[in-house]
């Protein structure tokens with residue numbers, strides 16, 4: 001239905017409690033990139049928050065149909081999927097409810113400048129202990145992103161116990177002496193689909209990987225630093241808290257992975 005006709009109850013638990021989960025899938029000229037991985041992550045998120053939705057596998061076809069109906073099947077686009085627990089009384093333990101399922105498509109306006117590099121700040125990671133669940137409760141992420149915008153930079157990197165976990169909407173990778181470093185996939189980060197693809201590309205290209213967290217003071221001593229996410233792919237980081245990373249230019253491994261990702265996604 002047209003977005004303007006969609007109605008959601010004010011008693012929907014998503015609205016009152018941020019009680020829900022979501023996914024964002026990228027579509028390249030009508031091809032949904034890594035849709036099985038996104039739906040698998042969605043199932044894991046749903047199971048973790050105890051929302052039962054039996055027909056998640058049908059969402060791939062729904063998404064493809066929506067892209068066609070919105071004439072986005074020949075363009076770059078995103079598919080947003082949100083599921084909340086549904087309608088339930090406020091301030092009570094939620095009983096069985098019919099989950100609200102919402103799927104929409106949007107044209108992707110690529111921010112081409114991002115692939116040439118960005119600046120970031122670091123901030124304390126004040127989020128909860130299950131950042132691996134892709135929940136719609138994104139207030140700490142939104143507040144940190146606002147602080148980044150206030151400082152005129154693209155992203156804020158979260159620091160927990162002295163180590164970089166991830167960005168507000170990105171996973172973080174460093175390069176030191178030829179090895180690609182990134183936080184292990186535990187409860188403190190979202191296991192990004194782009195992150196998984198990047199690690200696969202590193203293996204295919206023979207680039208060594210270490211899934212170990214980067215200490216904050218090491219950030220500007222790295223040879224290269226970059227971010228990944230579904231909508232912006234691979235983004236070089238040139239400055240952290242106003243200090244240059246290496247020579248302040250996108251590094252060779254970052255560039256290699258950027259082009260490998262581009263080739264893979266456009267051929268998917």
Ligand code: PLP
Nearest residue numbers: 169170171190192193194229230
């Ligand atoms: N980390 C967080 C907190 C995110 O919100 C996202 C994406 O929205 C990512 C990482 C990157 O995940 P993906 O590559 O699946 O887009």
